[in-house]
Amino acid sequence: MKKITILFLSLSLLFGCNQPQKTAEKPSSPRIKNIVLMIGDGMGIAQVYAGMTVNHGSLNLEQCPNIGLSKTWSASSYITDSGAGGTAISTGKKTYNGAIGVDADTVPQKTILEYAEENGKATGLVATSTITHATPASFIAHQKSREMYEEIAADFLKTDIDVFIGGGLNHFKDRKDSLDLTKTLQADGYSLVYSMKDLEDVKKGKVAGLVYKEAAPPYEDGRGDMLPDATTKAIEILSQDSNGFFLMVEGSQIDWGGHKNDAEYVVTEMLDFDRAIGRVLDFAKADGQTLVIITADHETGGLSLTGGDIEKGEIEAVFTTDYHTSVMVPVYAFGPGSDDFRGIYENTELFQKMMKAFGFR
16 A cells, blocks of 8 residues: 655635535425536545645535435446446446446447437536546447547537537547548537637637547646636536536546545645536526536545645545545535435436436436
């Protein structure tokens, strides 16, 4: 086991109101127009508390008044991977590790994003990985293996997704089959955006934000506010649809820090994810018709906090593995319908609860 002590002397991230919100008495059938599902890949309770400690005791997600726990096992293993975990959340079906949007028999399953499209809602995906990586892919693609990145990219063109922002340009443009899918996207009416700077100028319409050739760099290597800014831009565009929207946002690299047993990597990614959470909660509070769900597909690293100091922003971290673990992961919920996310349940129930919230059958 590897023991790491982190002292952040000058890391101070600015958050909005971090106190849990007192909720007014809800009407019996709150209107839910939008759902923002936020997945901290690899984020367990220890990752949350590590971020909270280094940030001197508070996170934006503390504003969520309703909390549950999700069971993450897959159809093929006690320990899930992101493909099976993402697919369970997106389709309501347990499947084998490595699967993308298909059940245990490789039969494609309709995702919550596809149901939202079918019901006239705008849809979007944001990630700090490639947009074709396992978690975002499991909401839009149907492939037997998460490694089929070019096939996953081609699946984007079979949908009406309105906004997607992340890495993965090479899977659309620099392909083994020599096809340039960016030309097809452009012909389909998408604004092609290749940098976060250019994304600032886009105000409406369909957006393909392939802002990195591969994955985004880690936050500690200069990614900056890509995740909060991309999330804000996605909401800005999607919220123009009068029918509402579904958006999935992934803080992808909390997981990668866990795989590396690098506590500083985990914490900086956790805090970046929480800043995106803050942006979403600000929108949801002003909007009043948006359900926000914050969870994980699994925990990574078997992280344990063996010491720390909230005042100094220090943690002592021990990892028990460089892979995923089987522990339950937290679910935080905010907004109308959020009390339905209390309790302990299978990860597949997240799909059912989102379908219920939208009133889909």
